[in-house]
Amino acid sequence: MSMRKDVYERMRYFVLEKIKPNYSAVARQYDVDPRTVKAAYLKAQSDKTSVVRKRRSRRSKLDGYQDIIEDKYAAGCSARSIYDFIVEKGFTGKYTIVKDYCRRFRKAQTKKATIRVEHTIGLSAQVDWKEQVTMTDRNGVSHTFSIFLYILPYSKFKFLKLTLDQKQDTLFKCLFEDFKATVELLKRFGLIICRLSLNIN
Missing domain, CATH: 3.30.160 (Double Stranded RNA Binding Domain)
Known part of the structure; x- marks a missing residue:
């Protein structure tokens, strides 16, 4: 059975924010079984671990700076300003590495499934x-x-x-x-x- 993307994305947020979810409360919110919520949470945890291991498998000059770059880029900073910032933090790589990483990050974010919910004024919370x-x-x-x-x-x-x-x-x-x-x-x-x-x- 395929996992609902909205439930998975919610659990992914909890994992990234290091929040322990209330499975029953989330299940009521999304009208699913609490076991489904728990399975989504465990999968989100597993996916994060896999990403961390993959990053550590190959050494790169960007090691230790990826999170900073992603946070800054998501906040609207340009690749050049991010490069200047991490150089002050000790980064020794070239600007093109940072620029390429920002481009790949942008493409990855664009490919993510986004579920939009239309809210009527006063009818949802x-x-x-x-x-x-x-x-x-x-x-x-x-x-x-x-x-x-x-x-x-x-x-x-x-x-x-x-x-x-x-x-x-x-x-x-x-x-x-x-x-x-x-x-x-x-x-x-x-x-x-x-x-x-x-x-x-």
């Missing part, structure tokens, strides 16, 4: 958890918590809440609070529209 985040306070005491994140994709409005677990009751409480925040936002937005309308008239 994205919910996610960042689980088991541990931080240490000034007294050396560790605190472990999770982060509930709710995003309205059209306006990019975000609602974030710290929680101590990911239980269903906690999820419903977070959803209730973010719905309430969304309603308040819409009320304020509606008031602004009314005032603008009165000023125009």
